[in-house]
Amino acid sequence: MQTLVIFGASGDLTSRKLIPALYRLHIKKRLPEPVRIFGFSRTSMSDDDWRGKLRESTAGFLGTAFDGSEWDAFAPSIHYQPGDIGDSQSFTALESRLAEGESGRVNGGVDGQVTNRLYYLSTAPRFYEQVVHQLGAAGMANESKTASRRVVVEKPFGTDLAGARALSASIHKVFEERQIYRIDHYLGKETVNNVLVLRFANTIFEPVWNRNYIDHIQITANEDVLVGRRAAYYETAGVLRDMFQNHLLQILTFLTMEAPSRFEAKALRDEKVKVLQAIRPMTPEEIARDTFRGQYRTYRDEPGVAADSRTATFAAVKLRIDNWRWKDVPIFLRSGKGMSCRTTQILVQFRQPPHSMFECAGGGSGFPLHETSPHETSPHEANRLLIQVQPAEGIRIHFLTKVPDADMRMRMTELNFNFRESYQGEMPEAYERLLLDAMLGDASLFARSDEVEAAWSIIDPIQSAWDRDAHAPAFYETGTWGPATSEEWIAHHGARWFDSCPVV
Numbered sequence: 001m002q003t004l005v006i007f008g009a010s011g012d013l014t015s016r017k018l019i020p021a022l023y024r025l026h027i028k029k030r031l032p033e034p035v036r037i038f039g040f041s042r043t044s045m046s047d048d049d050w051r052g053k054l055r056e057s058t059a060g061f062l063g064t065a066f067d068g069s070e071w072d073a074f075a076p077s078i079h080y081q082p083g084d085i086g087d088s089q090s091f092t093a094l095e096s097r098l099a100e101g102e103s104g105r106v107n108g109g110v111d112g113q114v115t116n117r118l119y120y121l122s123t124a125p126r127f128y129e130q131v132v133h134q135l136g137a138a139g140m141a142n143e144s145k146t147a148s149r150r151v152v153v154e155k156p157f158g159t160d161l162a163g164a165r166a167l168s169a170s171i172h173k174v175f176e177e178r179q180i181y182r183i184d185h186y187l188g189k190e191t192v193n194n195v196l197v198l199r200f201a202n203t204i205f206e207p208v209w210n211r212n213y214i215d216h217i218q219i220t221a222n223e224d225v226l227v228g229r230r231a232a233y234y235e236t237a238g239v240l241r242d243m244f245q246n247h248l249l250q251i252l253t254f255l256t257m258e259a260p261s262r263f264e265a266k267a268l269r270d271e272k273v274k275v276l277q278a279i280r281p282m283t284p285e286e287i288a289r290d291t292f293r294g295q296y297r298t299y300r301d302e303p304g305v306a307a308d309s310r311t312a313t314f315a316a317v318k319l320r321i322d323n324w325r326w327k328d329v330p331i332f333l334r335s336g337k338g339m340s341c342r343t344t345q346i347l348v349q350f351r352q353p354p355h356s357m358f359e360c361a362g363g364g365s366g367f368p369l370h371e372t373s374p375h376e377t378s379p380h381e382a383n384r385l386l387i388q389v390q391p392a393e394g395i396r397i398h399f400l401t402k403v404p405d406a407d408m409r410m411r412m413t414e415l416n417f418n419f420r421e422s423y424q425g426e427m428p429e430a431y432e433r434l435l436l437d438a439m440l441g442d443a444s445l446f447a448r449s450d451e452v453e454a455a456w457s458i459i460d461p462i463q464s465a466w467d468r469d470a471h472a473p474a475f476y477e478t479g480t481w482g483p484a485t486s487e488e489w490i491a492h493h494g495a496r497w498f499d500s501c502p503v504v
Helices: 012-027 047-065 068-077 088-099 125-137 161-172 190-200 228-256 265-277 284-290 430-440 449-468 485-492
Strands: 002-007 035-041 078-082 116-121 149-154 180-183 214-222 291-296 314-319 331-336 343-350 384-390 394-402 409-418 474-476
Touching (some): 012 068, 012 430, 035 068, 068 078, 116 125, 116 430, 125 149, 125 161, 161 180, 180 449, 190 384, 214 228, 228 314, 228 331, 228 343, 228 449, 265 449, 291 449
Parallel strands (some): 035 078, 149 180, 214 331, 291 474
Antiparallel strands (some): 214 343, 314 331, 343 384, 384 394, 394 409
């Protein structure tokens, strides 16, 4: 038996992501059987009340993919326990409720089946330590050899390096590191997982996946929405803490890590930590030169935002990895709010051939070529690999071909792989994969404490320098690709942004 307990169960994450993901897993018959799902929150509700609310929200979220008869089969596994995370008696009551049907609190089961528990912290981050302390005090983290106790921690994992270390130390008082699953939903996305397959299951890519053939890499995660109701959080976080420390650096590790000896948690995470630790620390002068920040023009009008706020809603950062494979290859990270479209994409820009005999005709692939002499190309006209993470998941390879009936003039063309066209059915949501992995005890796609600390070690100096800088960020209009001066910034570094909205 598998028991999942969601703390903060009345929040948006539960209704919009967790329950729909569990419902889809139920339809696919992939949930461990039997399974019990308990919600814990201060809101007073019965089991039936919560089931009714979740049915409505899940149907709204899934639309035509919602099946009422399947929900009716799934709903009996859902239960609700009202309680206050600051009240030890609430945890005693929760433990009693969980123990119903279990013959023992540690290694009991139903019909001889072992009961494993997964605790999901879906509360505000400031309550993480309190929930974990209560679980420990109530004996709810105790394991046996045959019954696991695991905890899933949502981002953010602290607000800086010191905070991340303090949070880990607090959780380690109750749970061992092997029991802690720090979740970043980007690592559950199919296209991000496919980066590893693309690199290590295909011999055509890995031999050229290095400084000898790659000019630079761009990782972009743009959102077309504004901060909205998250303005108060965003004022203290900004785009660096919100997107770079976790999502963008996680994608970077998959792109640049060495091949693990096997696909399992320790080997995979060891390689991710190695590449993060190889990222060159920035001096104050390098931070001024190699980072860029912006703010959409109406941000200061958002409720809860200071009239003179310098919080960045757009940022670009150039990183370098000091190892044999990536020495002197710039890696550009970029993310922003209020952009022209929602897109997360990876661009691997290959180097141009050492000598070109042909003339470029220009155009193609929606990325116009630079003006060059008849026998010259810039690095931007060389081969490109574009991995579209969301929303139109796919992989495109850009390469030069001869234009028909035009002597030996070239034009950029592409090979296009689209996941939705090649694979039937709906693309799974990231939380489906990650929830199932956590229940099964596979930590491969979850962050380890040293990985989190390595990421904060990269971001902290940049954020600190920005906090000390009295200059306002560069302003930009919503619905654009960010400040116009960001184009000048990347041009100064010998590259240019690949701005392409996906066709869904």
